[in-house]
Amino acid sequence: xxxxxKYIAGLTLIEILIGIVVSSLMMAxxxxxxxxxxxxxxxxxxxxxxxxxxxxxxxxxxxxxRMAGFKYYLGTNAFGYPKETYLQFGGGETTxxxxxxxxxxxxxxxxxxxxxxSDVIEGxxxxxxxxxxxxxxxxADKIAEYKSKCCDKIHxxxxxxxxxxxxxxxxxxxxxxxxxxxxxxxxxxxxxxxxKIGWKQRKTNESDLSWPVEGEWVADCKQxxxxxxxxxxxxxxxFIPIGKEGQKIPYPNPATDEGRANxxxxxxxxxxxxxxxxxxxxxxxxxxxxxxxxxxDPIEFNDRKLRDNVVxxxxxxxxxxxxx
Numbered sequence: 001x002x003x004x005x006k007y008i009a010g011l012t013l014i015e016i017l018i019g020i021v022v023s024s025l026m027m028a029x030x031x032x033x034x035x036x037x038x039x040x041x042x043x044x045x046x047x048x049x050x051x052x053x054x055x056x057x058x059x060x061x062x063x064x065x066r067m068a069g070f071k072y073y074l075g076t077n078a079f080g081y082p083k084e085t086y087l088q089f090g091g092g093e094t095t096x097x098x099x100x101x102x103x104x105x106x107x108x109x110x111x112x113x114x115x116x117x118s119d120v121i122e123g124x125x126x127x128x129x130x131x132x133x134x135x136x137x138x139x140a141d142k143i144a145e146y147k148s149k150c151c152d153k154i155h156x157x158x159x160x161x162x163x164x165x166x167x168x169x170x171x172x173x174x175x176x177x178x179x180x181x182x183x184x185x186x187x188x189x190x191x192x193x194x195x196k197i198g199w200k201q202r203k204t205n206e207s208d209l210s211w212p213v214e215g216e217w218v219a220d221c222k223q224x225x226x227x228x229x230x231x232x233x234x235x236x237x238x239f240i241p242i243g244k245e246g247q248k249i250p251y252p253n254p255a256t257d258e259g260r261a262n263x264x265x266x267x268x269x270x271x272x273x274x275x276x277x278x279x280x281x282x283x284x285x286x287x288x289x290x291x292x293x294x295x296x297d298p299i300e301f302n303d304r305k306l307r308d309n310v311v312x313x314x315x316x317x318x319x320x321x322x323x324x
Contacts, residue, residue, distance in 0.1 A: 054275050054310050057231040062314050067158040069102030069318035085170040086211045097122040101263045102319050104155040105239045105251045112153040114140030115178035121217045135227040137184035150190045151179035151237040166206045172199035191232040235274035240294050242268040268315045281306035
């Protein structure tokens with residue numbers, strides 16, 4: 001006897017279609033939630049990358065700025081070295097090449113962009129092996145179509161000591177932070193570089209009884225380097241000198257009368273660096289996105305990059321203080 005199929009349980013076509021529609025809506029809601037969470041996560045990661053990569057440059061600037069004007073005092077010793085530095089000091093000179101002043105700032109509007117060794121070493125570039133060329137894929141000119149007014153430049157001078165160097169135990173270095181335009185990777189942008197030269201005032205022989213009284217800046221010391229890339233994808237770098245009363249003072253610069261008068265009035269330096277992401281961050285272009293500096297008008301950017309300002313105040317520990 002055949003079974004009657006009218007009592008067999010099941011789903012009608014309409015019920016199946018309703019189930020598919022409900023499942024599709026649930027999947028769409030889950031995917032939308034996932035997309036939002038994933039995009040938020042990617043934005044947080046992108047911001048963290050900018051913060052992490054910018055921290056290295058900021059720490060370098062903080063360390064070197066605090067060292068500005070430092071002089072090593074050895075005191076009475078068994079090595080036969082002078083108690084304090086014997087190195088020639090050129091303070092208040094009229095050129096940066098001769099200057100030993102602790103901090104010199106060249107603002108962007110005074111050709112702060114770019115740097116060459118001939119800027120800090122008088123007559124450099126004419127000798128054998130003296131290469132003053134730009135690094136690969138870099139330009140010293142401003143990017144014409146770029147709205148950023150990049151970038152200030154800073155020279156920092158400080159002393160050091162090496163007891164194992166018997167012909168010149170006292171050291172002096174001048175480090176320079178500057179920006180160059182980069183044109184590789186299909187995108188023009190700015191990058192921060194660092195250069196370091198040394199003061200050479202060395203005995204000819206260890207047995208010499210007297211220490212030399214004159215020296216010169218050189219680029220071939222063991223600790224020297226030039227055009228070392230520190231941070232890529234930068235929009236601006238700004239330095240503001242702060243005086244005794246906490247006010248902004250003219251840029252310390254031996255090449256100008258006003259700047260020369262403020263070479264030793266610097267008590268702190270406000271540092272602002274504007275970083276940008278390597279990849280597109282926003283989904284769309286918003287012409288209202290802008291970046292503001294200390295003393296510069298806001299700059300609007302019509303792209304999808306993420307930009308962020310990192311601002312620190314660094315106090316100079318060794319300028320304008322009497323330690324006697």
